[in-house]
Amino acid sequence: MSGSSKLDTDEVILDMRNISLSFGGVKSLIDVSFDLKKHEVRAIIGPNGAGKSSMINVINGIYRPQKGEIIYHGKSRKSMHPYYAASTGIARTFQNIALFRGMSVLDNIMTGRNLKMSSSMLMQALYWGPVQKNEAKHRRKAEEIIDFLEIQHIRKTPVNRLAYGLQKRVELGRALAAEPEILLLDEPMAGMNVEEKQDMCRFILDVNDQLGTTIVLIEHDMSIVMELSDRVLVLDHGSKIADGGPVEVRNDPQVIKAYLGSN
């Protein structure tokens, strides 16, 4: 299942250098460096409060690090900006579901197309001229995602009536609607049962494999991390303690210590 042999290029598409982030006196990330290669599944693991979500928030520009450098698309910058990140192909899902609860699955996924729509809000509101043709095009794309994630049967169902596992899948769908180059998944399998987890694993691998999307994944379940990821970054109390292939990382004494609290 694991597509570890697929790394045909070593092209680094995102390079995070010496990132430090603090909120007042709380140091969330301390001098963390890591890179992201095209088409890989990159897991970020660590105990609670290790700085995993902070790292994802730095990548898509929600947090601005105090120190460090981000090299993205060949350009060095001090921090990202959410709009810039989204429009250049970085999409994400959230640890807690952040969908429009009263809207249908289809509409939620369509919102993910927003940045791809060329017409202005006024034109869209009037639903006039090229907007109609555009909408059909975007609807088609949304339908392809619905087909991909096998959620045809709930296309018109309001999201708040769905089971948790399906909501997570819809959230993945909305992120995919932006046709991202890099997909940031913040604990996509938290709170799921075994079957839902297996489904989600399969979809993540499919996304990586068939759509060629580079994936950054925060996950607690080690067996899933081992199965899915090509490389693993381990954080503990804001610092990087290991970085490498899944087997290597699992056998790292420091990682074992951080996870199990003993030697």
Next chain:
Amino acid sequence: MKALLEETKNQVFPSLLLEQAQVRGNKPAFRLKEFGIWQTWTWAEIAQEVRLLACGLASLGYQRGMNLAIIGNNHPRLYGAMLAAQSLGGVPVPLYQDAPVVDIAYALQNADIQFALAEDQEQVDKLLDIRRDNELVGTIIYEDPKGLQDYRDAGLHAYDHLLQLGCDYDQAHPGFFEDQIAACQPDDISIMLYTSGTTGRPKGVCLSHRAMVSAGAGGVGFDNLTDKENVLSYLPMAWAGDHFFSYAQALVGGFTVNCPESPDTVMLDLREIAPTYYFAPPRIFEGMLTTVMIRMEDASWIKRKMFHYFMAVAKRAGIDILDGKPAPLLDRIQYAIGRIVVFGPLKDVLGLSRIRVAYTAGAAIGPDLFRFYRSIGVNLKQFYGATETCAYVCMQPDGEVRSNSVGVPAPGVEVKISERGEVIVRSVSMLREYYKNSEATAEVLDEDGYFHTGDAGVFDADGHLQIIDRVADLGRTRSGDLFAPNYIENKLKFFSYIKEAVTFGDGLDHIYAFVNIDMEAVGNWAERRGLPYSGYTDLAGKPQVYELIAECLAQANQDLSRETTMAGAQIKRFLILHKELDPDDGELTRTRKVRRRFIAEKYKVLLDALIQGKDAQYVETQVVFEDGREGMVAATLQLADVKTFPVLKEAA
């Protein structure tokens, strides 16, 4: 209707296709919902696609006399592949798409399959697995390329690529397609359908073009069906019923066949299409009714009141109005109002608003269930058939519909009851043989050409056939009372709380029953009573649920006590099984019929405990999960008694 039979007498399916393409080329032949939109193939388009497909298959070496396995969910292109194989004088062999790999491997081996058309990656994976072990399925064509881009296996072709090959081949060999069709004879085998294998290994039933076409023509004529019919094709393509309704009748009558988007969306698609002609086994009608009832209970009181008021009107007068019989004027007026405020919206929600004719078969249907649909104006009827008879033996004519019989012999069919009480049938629409199994063929086809159905039946005073049970299943208790297990089980299954039942009694002192509760109905019942439960096993073991089921069984016993022939066969004791019976565990056939003998052996401990009069019994059971892994389920089951009733003298 004679005319239609005469017209199609010498037709084969590919020639019917060409005729439909000529007569109604612009009319939709197939629809498929894809990417949220219904895509249409007109008769002309499907004919052209079949042409390219046939030429493509020929270019890959497919020849007259070969078999073509077809495996996947209902899809216009899969039906097209059947036509393409037939055009070349080959035989399509549709297989159950959810069958385990071993079953599929058996069929592939038995039918010596070299060519297969698979719907998607899932099916291709199964076929490739099988290919690893033996020399079968050298050529595999797949319809949906999702996930298959990186497959490098030999002989694997995308459907679109095959069409391209076909296009080239067609240009290089003009007239090839027409010549191939002209060489097809009505007595050639048109299709091979594997029986579900209630007893032993599945057998390939070979049916000729003539058999299937005349069955289709007979059915179309019987109900005056026209090219305006819309059908929803959602039952497995490997099943005779689907082949009869969505293929034979559709090609004869020029229907539009609609294929659902995915197996999960069938009920939504049903509503969007609103078919005019519909077939479903009783369990689907039952499922619909259960959903309606549950939703009604959650509805506001005013809606509930309205529903019950007008359902009472429907119960009183609905069926007479449907059958065009006299009914009191007041009832008619109330029914007309009911149609606007309740029946119409209800039928619309169920997707039955445009139904002209609906059929059910495959199992007995509960009288209440049957009456419910007829009373709200759905012309639901029953028919009787078997794979070996093209699913075509008896049908209920309009106005002569009842729940306990299956109708009169269909046009062109001769039906008799043998001395053993078995239903025997003779018509053009008989199987030619079981594939490579002359022994089995000889067992069911006698010298006079009668097919022995294995069903025990009687004709009632009006000439309607009643099916009682399987001849082989009929038994007697030790005291000599007649025991018809299916008959009793069906009675039990008519209770909405009971999903499956298995009864034992042949050669025993009493009748004993295993019951599966209906998770949806009992779960809802429990919720309304504030009875907490964690899952099936937990719910099934609740004492309250035992009381509920015991009441149902007692009521069934009371019913039985009124029937002279069956009165001695009342249920004495029962238990609720800790797991749902499942085809994957071999307990049900793929068509969801219980395999009584298998169950008796598998749960021998439980049956013995019932017979010995124990109150509880511990049991461990092996189960197979959907992904093929195996596990154990253990539970201690309660055993309980049922109230029985003294035999009532008739006319008392």
